[in-house]
Amino acid sequence: MAYWLMKSEPDCFSIDDLAARPRRREGWDGVRNYQVRNMFRDQMKQGDLAFFYHSSCAVPAIVGIMKIASNAYPDPTQFDPKSDHYDPKSRPEEPRWLQVDVEFQRKLERPIPLSELREHEQALAGFKLLATGNRLSVIPVRPEHWDYILGIADA
């Protein structure tokens, strides 16, 4: 089983929004980045766990945990002309973009701000969230980093 971090702007979709969904599940749609698409397709599996990260907001932070509730499948918004994520170049018989379903697990005891994670640079060496210029909305998390971050949350 693998661990991940997935970003969302809370003004758009927050962890509370996920917790309020029927069955606490939602499709993680709208990803339009090939690297993330490939991670969905090749590496992410149902049953994996992911941190929910709030980005582009007053206090960017890891706020909770969700479970990957499906394997990758075509993102329906790419075929919807009314969607902000519509991609006219993608064809249903050859979908370009994938999504997974996610299911709320729990919030952390407290949000762990990015600024606080940076104080643990040494323990979290190699964690791509802390790399400058990182813009991927889905990031793999090494098991030891996952455990370490949970330790910060409990402290």
Next chain:
DNA sequence: GCCAACGTTGGC
């Protein structure tokens, strides 16, 4: 295949 221009992300 190169690379300049442009658009987007996301922290601050």
Next chain:
DNA sequence: GCCAACGTTGGC
């Protein structure tokens, strides 16, 4: 709102 970093596009 600014700007650095990065991805994508398109001309050649």
